[in-house]
Amino acid sequence: MKYMVTYDVIESMRLTNEWLGATAKAMSSHPAMAMTPNPMFKMLAAWGEVTERSFGRIITRPDWDIHTVVGEDGRDHVVTVEHVMEKPFGDLIHFKVSDRPEKPRKVLLVAPMSGHYSTLLRSTVSSLLPDAEVYITDWHNARDIPVSKGKFDIEDYTLYLVDFMRKMGPDSHVIAVCQPVPLALAATAYLAEEDPNAQPKTLTLIGGPVDPDAAATDVTDFGRRVTMGQLEEMAIQRVGFKHAGVGRMVYPGLLQLASFMSMNSERHSRAFSEQIMRQAKGEASDHDAHNRFYDEYLAVMDMTAEFYLSTVQRIFKNSEIAKNEFVVAGKKVDIGKITNVAVKTVEGANDDISAPGQCVAALDLCTGLSDAKKASHVEPGAGHYGIFAGKSWRKNIRPLVLSFIDANSSTPTKRRKPKLVKTG
Structure with missing residues (x-):
């Protein structure tokens, strides 16, 4: 109580x-x-x-506010959000552009579940819409999910990604941002053994903690300093009577927001x-x-307690992904089984959350992948936010990612000048 x-x-x-x-x-x-x-x-x-x-x-879920995109015909095309797959803790949604031929690039953006809504990637979606069919993982606020829907930890998260990738099909391209980077890598490896034909063509990993010990940050240091008992006592609360998820144990988004803002308190x-x-x-x-x-x-959402605690325990403390010892549903996932999916890592030189070295460690784990299918990029002067939504993403990283996708597609897409996306 x-x-x-x-x-x-x-x-x-x-x-x-x-x-x-x-x-x-x-x-x-x-x-x-x-x-x-x-x-x-x-x-x-x-x-x-x-x-x-x-x-x-703080308690308001932001709208996507992506209304139209300018097509190659010079006309505004209406953008609608359609739910492709609905699940208790998150949906797979598609930004459907009306009256436009389907784009050959089919991109799945894996949004982080780290205290913010998937709308944090709104500008990323907008920048990709003129050149691709864009899908995204839309995670739900844990405080609004009844206890009767059960638990949700990092294994469940990984299996959600497996289901979403299967739904997308083998002609898709996955871009994972921040927190889900190691789990997207594990989901791809899981498919490599269980359902090879459902694997995406490419996997782009942006600023995620594949090996948190590769470069220390305040985030990784905190994970090392506290015990799991201390963390549960300090961070975990039970949802109050006001919400549908009353009684569910969660890591409140407000606490996550406070910790992030304290890292740059003077600037805020x-x-x-x-x-x-x-x-x-x-x-x-x-x-x-x-x-x-x-x-x-400031718009934050709660995470289930089991997801937050298992992330700290298994990703940061035990380094299960970095050691290639991750287990999903009783099955050990071998990242070395990835042999056909091209993998690219992107890091920001000034990233103070996932420092350079943490993400590129994924390439060393892909022992079954030829060097021709591996790529990496470190963006000079870029912080954590900039590598997926800021100026660095728009000017440098986005073109590199699209080129990587095209180079590893069966039918390369002709590059063209980006079109304007109108947002409200």
Whole structure:
């Protein structure tokens, strides 16, 4: 019961801060306040605006906001989201572009389950849509999944990827981002033995902890310092009465958000201070750069306790993927069995979450793969976010990934100038 009390207390604190922000904004923006020419009221109203929006966004699932894509015919084509496969803890969705011939490139984006929604990859999806059929793993918030649906750990996650890859078929190309990188590698190896014909043509691994010991970061150091008992006591809570998943043990997204923000606390504090000043001066807008970023960054979801704890135990502490000792459903997965899937790794030189060396370790594990089917890239000056959604992705990494896909497709696709994707 203490875990549930903690969960509801934290939710009460969030609601209180959202209310305080709304109250400050309403009181300071009242017409009567205009009679007193004191800039403090503008500052208080600006603080209230930013505070209310920030704490409200924490429990709001962002929309995809991808409405149209410009086709080769120069026309806007409507984009709709269709659910290809629905499962209790996550769906496989397809961004269907209406009235456009199907693209030969068929890409599956494996989104991380690390506290944020799959919409964190919205810009990645947008950048790929003009040149590919784009599918993505859309993970559900654990607080909204009834306890009756059972558990979900990293083995279940891996088997979900296996099912999604089977559904996609052998002419697909998988791009895994961050946390699921080692599990996407394991899922491909699992298929190599169980269903070789369902393997994708290529596997691109971006900034993931295949071997966390290859390069230390604050994330890997934390995993080493705490025991599993300490971690469970500190991080795990039981979903409160407000949600459909009441009683489910989870790692709350708010705790994950707090840990990520603490890694760059000065930068985040400065960003919010500057936004309050812009708001007070009337220079802020609903969709300015600050709001576009933090509307997504602050929207967090809970992970099941068993998924979070098994990830720390088996990926970071025991290094089961790095040692090629990972077991799924009682079967040892041998990454050396991958022989036909071309594998490429992408790392950011300034990545402080999955440092260079952690991801490229995947290539050494692929002992059954020829050098011709292996590739790696380290992006100079790029941090963790930039390698899949920032300027580095748009200008350098995306073209390299598409070229890698084409080079390992049976029918290479003619490259063309990228078209604009309109987002709301």
